[in-house]
Amino acid sequence: MAQQESGATGSRVRVEEHGPYVRVVTIDNPPVNALDSAAYQQLLQAFEEISVSKDVRAVVLTAAGQRAFCAGTDIRDFGHQHLDEPLEPVRHSKLVKSVFDAIWDCPVPVIACINGPAMGAGVGLASSCDVIIAADDAVLALPEINVGVLGGARALARLVPPQRVRLMMYTGRRIPFSDLVPYGSVLATVPVDDLLKTGLELATEIAGKSPTAIRLAKKGLTHLEVADLSPSDGYKYEQSLTEQLAHHPDAARAAAAFFEGKTAVFD
Numbered sequence: 001m002a003q004q005e006s007g008a009t010g011s012r013v014r015v016e017e018h019g020p021y022v023r024v025v026t027i028d029n030p031p032v033n034a035l036d037s038a039a040y041q042q043l044l045q046a047f048e049e050i051s052v053s054k055d056v057r058a059v060v061l062t063a064a065g066q067r068a069f070c071a072g073t074d075i076r077d078f079g080h081q082h083l084d085e086p087l088e089p090v091r092h093s094k095l096v097k098s099v100f101d102a103i104w105d106c107p108v109p110v111i112a113c114i115n116g117p118a119m120g121a122g123v124g125l126a127s128s129c130d131v132i133i134a135a136d137d138a139v140l141a142l143p144e145i146n147v148g149v150l151g152g153a154r155a156l157a158r159l160v161p162p163q164r165v166r167l168m169m170y171t172g173r174r175i176p177f178s179d180l181v182p183y184g185s186v187l188a189t190v191p192v193d194d195l196l197k198t199g200l201e202l203a204t205e206i207a208g209k210s211p212t213a214i215r216l217a218k219k220g221l222t223h224l225e226v227a228d229l230s231p232s233d234g235y236k237y238e239q240s241l242t243e244q245l246a247h248h249p250d251a252a253r254a255a256a257a258f259f260e261g262k263t264a265v266f267d
Contacts, residue, residue: 013042034074047102057207072120103128127155134177135192210250
């Protein structure tokens with residue numbers, strides 16, 4: 001895989017090419033991939049650059065090592081903030097939110113490959129992705145209650161039912177990602193040695209579809225998840241996307257390949 005770094009010095013995030021259309025974003029900040037301000041900035045830069053690239057069709061988000069996917073915000077960095085500056089906590093919160101938003105708003109599907117514990121902000125990263133695949137021993141938690149801060153409940157609510165959100169928020173307890181498979185919020189748990197391979201296979205499958213159709217599908221799914229639409233209005237919105245796709249050459253190419261019993265190829 002070809003590699004580039006998001007950050008000139010002290011890189012904590014790697015972006016690698018897997019074939020022409022898939023990118024792998026790897027958090028690499030030993031020992032437990034905790035996120036300081038530099039790591040957040042580099043993640044933001046990585047997804048902003050991916051979002052404006054016309055070549056990228058799918059993304060895999062993962063982390064280096066097996067000790068953790070992401071241990072959350074780096075407490076050491078948090079302690080070094082200028083607490084005498086009233087706007088510093090606000091600035092930090094906006095930075096964290098901007099990273100989650102950049103993943104959520106990425107115009108192509110993002111697959112999270114969770115290689116170890118996801119704590120605090122790690123839950124936010126995972127929740128912002130389209131699909132989650134986890135190592136079979138990976139766990140998640142919101143430990144904020146134990147260190148004097150709050151946050152993460154809304155992200156966790158995409159993954160587990162409301163009562164479990166409350167339990168995890170009030171106690172900081174860890175739960176295995178395997179518990180989330182029956183909810184449908186986690187696609188599968190696999191041995192850690194098979195994790196990246198499994199994620200890349202899915203990303204490659206998605207990248208083989210019409211890039212125009214995939215981008216419209218993601219736009220529609222994201223809107224439908226947050227918009228308060230009736231079933232009728234939701235279907236009407238989806239019809240508007242279908243109309244856009246129908247006028248694109250990819251639609252004719254896909255239909256012709258289907259009737260010829262072939263697999264369409266989208267350059």
